[in-house]
Amino acid sequence: MRKILSLLAVLVVIALPALSQSRKVTGKVTDAKGIPIPFATIRIKGKTTGSSADQNGTFIIEASPSDVLVITAAGYDAQELAVGNNLTLTAGLQSNKSLDEVIVTAQGIRRRPKELGYSVARVTNEDITVGRSPQIAQSLSGKVSGLAIFNVNNSVDPAVKIVLRGYRSMTGNNDALVVIDGLPMPPGSATMLNLLNPNDIESISILKGGQAATLYGSDGVNGALVITTKKGSKGKMKVTYSNATNIEQISFLPEYQDKYGSGSHYAAGFGTGAWKPNYLDRMKDNWRSYENQQFGDQYDGSMRPVGRVLEDGSFYELPYSAIAGERRRIWNTGLTTNNQVSFSGGNDNTTFYMSLENNLAQGVVPEDKSRRTGVRLSAAHESGRLKAGFNLAYVQANYDRTTFDFYNETINQAAHIPLSKLRDWRNNKFASPNAYYNDYFTNPYFRLDNDRTKYGDANITGNVELNYKIFSWMNLYNKLGILNNTRSQKNTVAKYSYSAWAKTKAYVPDPWDQDDGEGITRTGTDIAGSVYDMNAVENIVNNEFQVQMNKDFGDWSFKSVLGFSLYDRKTKTVEVSSGSIVVPGVNNVANRQGELGGGEGNTEYRKYGYYADLLTGWKDLVFIHGTFRLDGTSKFYKENRSTSLYQYPYYGVDISTNLTDLIPGLQTGVLDYAKLRAGYSKNVADNIPLYGLDLTYPNAGGFPYGNTVGLTVGDVLPDNNLKPEKVNSFEVGGEFQLFNNRVNLDFTYYTQTTTDQVITVKIPNSTGYNNLRLNVGKSRNWGYETDLKVQIIRNQNFNWDFSVRYSQNDNKVIELYPGVNDFLLSGYSYAGSYVINKEAFPSIKAISYVRDEASGRVIVNKTTGYPSQGPLKNLGRALPKHILGWGTKAGYKDFTLAVNFEYRGGNVIYSDLGRQMTFTGSGGWTADRAPHVFPNSAYDDGTGKFVPNNNVNVAEAEYSLWVDYYRLIAENFTVPGWFIKLRDINLSYNFPAAFIAKTKVFAGASISLYGRNLITIVDSKNDFTDPEYSFTTGNGLGINNTSQTPPVRQYGINVNLTFK
Template sequence: MRQKLLLLFCSIIFLSTGIFAQEKLVTGTVKNEAGDAIVSASVKIVGSNKGAITDENGSFKIGVTALDKLEISAINYQTQVVTVGDQTILQIVMVAAEGSNLSDVVVTALGIKRSKSNLPYAVQQVGGDQFTETRASNFANALSGQVAGLQITQNNNLGGSTNVVLRGFKSLTGNNQALFVIDGVPIDNSNTNTSSQKQGFAGFDYGNSAADVNPDDIASVTVLKGAAATALYGSRAANGVILINTKKPNKAGIGVTANFGVTTGSMDKSTFVHYQDQYGAGYYDPDVAATHYSNTDHPAFFYYDVDGDGKNDYVAPSGDDASFGEKFDPSLMVFQWYSQDPSSPYYNKATPWVAAKNGPSTFFINPWSNSSSVTVSGANEKGGFKMGYTRNEDKGIMVNSKIIKDLLNFGAHYKLLDNLTVEGDINYSRIRGRGRYGNGYGDPSSIAANFREWWETNVDIQDLKNAYFNNNKTNMTWNWKQIGKNNKPAYWDNPYFSRYENYETDERNRYIGHASVNYQATAWLNIMGRVSLDHYDEIQEERTATGSLNPDGYTRYNHAFSEYNYDLIATVDKDLGEDLNLHALLGGNIRKSTTSSIYAETNGGLVVPNWFALSNSVNPIEAPVETYQPIRVNGVFAGATLDYKKLISLDLSGRNDISSTLPKGDNSYFYGSASASFVFSELLKEAGWLNHGKLRLNYASVGNSAPFASLVDVYTKPTGYGSIPLFSLPDTKNNADLKPERTNSFEIGLNMDMFSNRVGFDVTYYNTHSIDQILPVAISDATGYGFKYVNAGDIQNQGFEVSVNLTPVRNSDFRWDMNLNWTRNRNKVIKLFGDNKNLQLGGFQGGVSVNATVGQPYGTLRGSDFIYYGDEEGQTVADAIGKHVILSSGDPALTGSNEVIGDVNPDWIGGINNTFKYKNFSLAFLIDIKQGGDVYSIDQWYGQGTGLYKNSVALNANGKSVRDPVDEGGGILNPGVTEDGQPNTTYAVVSGVRGLGYNAMPNKAFVYDASYVKLRSVSLAYNFPQKWFDNKAIKGATLSVFGRNLWIIHKNLPDADPEDAASSGNIQGFQVGSYPTYRMYGFNLNVRF
């Protein structure tokens, strides 16, 4: 591997060695004001028939004399005339013609540049400044709200995962993430989170590997949405493609760019718990004797001698991690958890029973990050190079948490001959994490779950901090099983001990690169050969320190991924007559990928305390869990576009893949697309108000291969029986007759630009069916298996996408641009396998599951619901129909746990992007909107039941606290009717064992509308006047200030961010252990030399 990397790097270095050789011919590039290459621009010597045409990089070369003048012209741009003089390198910047289409050229599949004016499928571009101006550490997060049809789901974990889904979920159990491609190199975007972590249980979120991409190096991002646009990429592009185009050298001579930025943040308090401050620790119900801790005047306390003076003391029930205890009263003297802390001033003392001054929100700290980079580039008539280094350091919202990214890149291109160009690049990244946040449910490392679900409001965070640092950093916790009698953690460690002692570390080293040869065989035939690689290896280490609630131990996970792609592509661009143009391609691709991993953990604890190594295991470690997954796909593809008078365009493409994961002899599959566009504005040239108008139509079928090792059953080796090794078959039987999944897609669209390009819109309707889904279905236990992989199922996605571009004001000094995106997707499971009507995708705490149910959207939530009047025969009171049935106790009647209680899919998503430019100032802001969709809050499910939230002390209609006894006017009046249809008038008890949360209410009560409206980002930039830098080393500078996630304008989920997700993947729609959202503020300085 290292030899191959060294060979590739040396090849790239070789490309740049002759860059500055002199040439008598004049060379140059033609670009627009945004820095994008203008393809097929005409470069002509005035008064002569001699000329040249710019290539796909906007480059040209032409022999001239010093007295010649060159006329440069291109469609939609003002013609320029320049005098050659003694120049040998020309950098031409074209100004858009009045009424022109400013972004005519887009990068499409396989890196091929095409005119957007006749493109027969939907694409959308995002400029590179969107990623650098607001400094998101994961560039994918910055796409939220920017692209119609693209749904971005992110979370608040440090370096956490981002879900990137285009046009809905298409695969029942497979990958639904878009494919990421950098400069023609497909890259892996998987994450290595455990399956249980993805379902909301304990673990760490290690993020997606696409986060390795350097935002500073992005020139633009092109989103290919439908199957017709992505078919040439093969089976893994069925979910759309995110094309990342990196910055290239674009100036003569040597140029240096330096960048420095700092970011910090403050908590958005609407996304964290608002605790009640009237009651403290315990599970107490005055009417349930089993919840009484003592037979005293204060039965919510234990009553025994703690300090050894022979007298009984009131003692807080610290072992019960809830706040349904005694009402706070400063005159009550109580022994609390810190009475067992020798370093505390309250050691062995009773203290007033009051709410904590420093609640859990004070545990979090303000995040901070800095970024610095330097880039050196250069170019002349023969070629160019660019090399750079970037360092990002992010510190999180909890102590001992940070991620450091070191990013190196080098790229070069060089013309060996007039018609032969070589180029290559290599990008290296080193990502080091320490102290990522524990999340999910079921482990002390998930501090947010502790704070949100199981907490005592009398516990002060500052006391916990002192207890950790003043006791030699030992686990002096608040959660003793019983104070003075059993001083061991019951459920939770001291959060400072968790952060400083039970931390994880991880490191990923990655190489992404390519080398290519481009041969212009004739004026109309180009041949390109390319080899690319994406390789990374990572290590994840998790620690449980001696003295923790859980036994001490150490786990180590090594993961490696490598992929090589070999491409040979011939393209034809030829006029077949005065009115007819042919653009065609023919190519082949060989893809070889390998994924391997090894996992091992200590057994029985650590011999030497806090020495974290597998060799320090008390007992011999179990055999490591190892995986090795080689995959090979060979593909051939072809495409052709016929363009008649730039009026009608017909596009055909096809690809045939042979996959190693399908049955031998039946592993070849073909798919293709047919598209057409009609540029009706060509017939309406006299209509001055219309700049461009196009209808487009396409149909495509794209395959998706089977997962690795789905054909033949493979034995696994579980823990042996004593010295006897054991082997077993998996619970799911593989199937040697599998065939690829297939997505059939239809799309129709209308695009118009009007009024000198001040008004434009793009409307798309699409309808996709994903059939022959590869999924596990239940089979008879008599077979020895529980499930079997089969081809079955059909998911439909259909919807509308609308993108509107407006320029309300445009003059010499001021410009206002607006971009509006709106998407409505409707998802439906048409069928599964045989008579099966439901496929459970995952299950959450509390008995809730996410499912694919026939006739329902993909991602329905199932759990317990209210019983509604009218559901049973004989319930005929008209005014009561549909209302909750309330029992004689005043509590609601509940169903079982298999009712449909929600749908994770939004009704629609949208974004409003505004940019204002006045002279050297630029102001931009983005509003991101999600309407509809449901989220099940596990935090509310438990937190309501443990008495943490303010509604557990609210006043009822009687003016009494809901916690007061019912016979004294307390309790809650649940809305609904009795079983005979009469309005409910019975108040229910609110206590530690009934009334509000998991102990009395159905799951449905904690399913919330996940809508939000967010001010996602704001940026203000100032370009320093060029006259300040005349004849100086500095050529230009820009200073910008920015903010991210500044304001949640609207949300319905209480005490949390509705966007926050545990991980990426198919299992969405739940919220557990959410960390608060932080408003981020920063500045950035860019200086060019």
């Protein structure tokens, strides 16, 4: 890295004089007939600098003799002109009958944007890599209207959920389909994107609605991300090298209190009745560890003992005051380095592309790390009527993570404990588990070392495609795709034996309780250790055969695709475990006491489909498009079931028209282009688990017992007539270009209705089952999306673009099963993510305050002043209603600055972290421990009338208020979920072409500084965590807890070199 930076410094110094070699070049842009093209864009190839023609097609630009000008204009093919020694240039552009490049749609079908009657967004490699995130999904946040990326955490292997246009199914899969080079990934496999090298991505087509993805069958009902990787190009071989190095730092921690130390027992009637810290009088020879709770004396800076007297008679003594920055210091500074090299080239008949990548990451959780190494190879060859190609990628990803809740351990440590100095638990006697000060939670670093999971993915994906031209208007096409994923995983808990002294000191009486027997039970029980081994294999084979036809008849054009799809997926999982090991450090299931545990799971799933896609155009002005697919699936197949229950059709139709070409008079000095579109589709979603129609008989608890096998009946009874959910979608929209194509506006309104929802409901135990799975329920989902792109300034040396992407999504449960008003998706008994009849879903229900309906005041007990705990209450929707992304990009000569922001809002989140921190007394909100009146409260004056409470203090605000009342009311930790983030920022410099030419080695070079999530702004009531995070990738979003690693910000530097 040091050598690279030194080389770049030399390049910068040498490059500066080259800037002065440019000179003014004038020119004119015309069409094939010599008519001037106004306001065409002129830029220097390989740079961001450029200019634009005036209304007469003339332009002026500063360029060097070695520069190549790229001239573009809407509706025309781009043209490249070498500057050389010319001072005057003329560009004659050819009409291309298109407003943009071809877009890859469902099943790899390529269409011009003007032909599409539905909304599709295209994301380029530049959009993905601007923030240099090694995870592709996170790079998409805020860049596409209607797209929401939900993160679980910031670990070295972050799980994500990708949602397009909100939820359709109450209980089934709502994740967008991910398709990589024509191969559909399994449902819910968004995390598979973590195995992709972002630099290998050519583009991603975001198919937002049901009609856009109808040809993918039920897998595409939630929209799709169609990923196309890079292919080779004709010409001399090009070699590129890229290095990105970035650091990660914790950016958001909850509000901690630093006023009170350890303690939890209230000494009623003892002395002044004040709270006492959990240590014994120094004259005593029995010392006990601190409490994990922090309801002790106020910090005063005095020297106080920590924990008990050790076996050698020594004890740990510290200043009784909070240590500034210690809560943040316990987290690591993460480091990620990414190195990659690619090769591409070819001739008129053959092209190839190859890339190699190595990504190393050290996480913010100490000792967590990962490594991703991958290679990708693709090639294509054309011979006569036949085109053939293949794509093969291999990725090996390895992860090493802790399996315990490090975050939760840290909030159970008092603020005056120097945790960061207690890492060496093997050699520091005060950090040793035998004498650690905390009797309820052990040293977090001991757990980090001893509770580990190591797992790896060996992932192979590939495809072979053949395209044979039978006639000039007909092709036969076949693509065979495969995926093989092998995962191995080993979870270990190290064996540990406490010292004899630690075990004999397991009971320590509490003098503040007068030795009444309520002492602390020290966790001095030996850790038996455990080993868990798992190996899983997943194989997918997908074949697509198509007959492609493209024929014009006068003013009419016809493009059709007839296809057959066969998809087969098999998985096998074998696991074995031992619950007690013999020899410490030998992590092998054979090193055990007792019987082995284990299991095996096998699944097989098959789907076939016949489909058709027909596009009819009239004079290249009006397009009518229809799709149809008939699927059969093993999920719903069972002997003696009607064919209609496992074979089902999908269809859709859409229309688009170019108004400005159809009615030329609409083109004015303001409006340059207008397109209207509308579409309707009927899809289904086979939202049941594999073998969801079968009765299951799992092992009963405690079995097998020796040679005796015991089975129990499954918990769910499936309805014999169970069928897929039905989703009807409609959308309408328009695309507009204004002010000489400087302003681009896209608007879409959509609505989706889902019926025959697959829901599990309670049934009487007398049936032999607890639950019944059946088709019932209806929901509606609707919203709109707006995309605006503006070229604010574009001249010779400076250009400035601005873009806005806004989406609003609503949904509502129309009906549920009779007698069922709601059901829990995920969460806890006191707060959870629910489906509620007649409400948006999911919604957060939480234990709430009892309030006076007239005033909204919290009702408190007239005597104690404590608040009253009410029932579960709907506190708001869990999914963001509003998502706004906006960005700007400015270029001055060879410098470019790109910035992107994102806002999400209109939802609430529940943070269980707040509840846990209230119990421990570490939360900043618990610091108000002086006698006080509960805020905004009222009480019954004895007549049934509620009057404002101005004088009844809570009976005890030092402990009981927080632990016994405030903590139990989950409304306290349910807060607005809005946030604003600086998603990414990138400042780059491209070395001048004149200088690069002199190096004789490089064809291009650039350097950039970047950052990601540098700024996060949340609601003032949110003292807990980043509302973007949820503890699941299932449907029950809006809940987070200590299992989420705190949010991070990233800073980095990237170097790109292209060799001749």
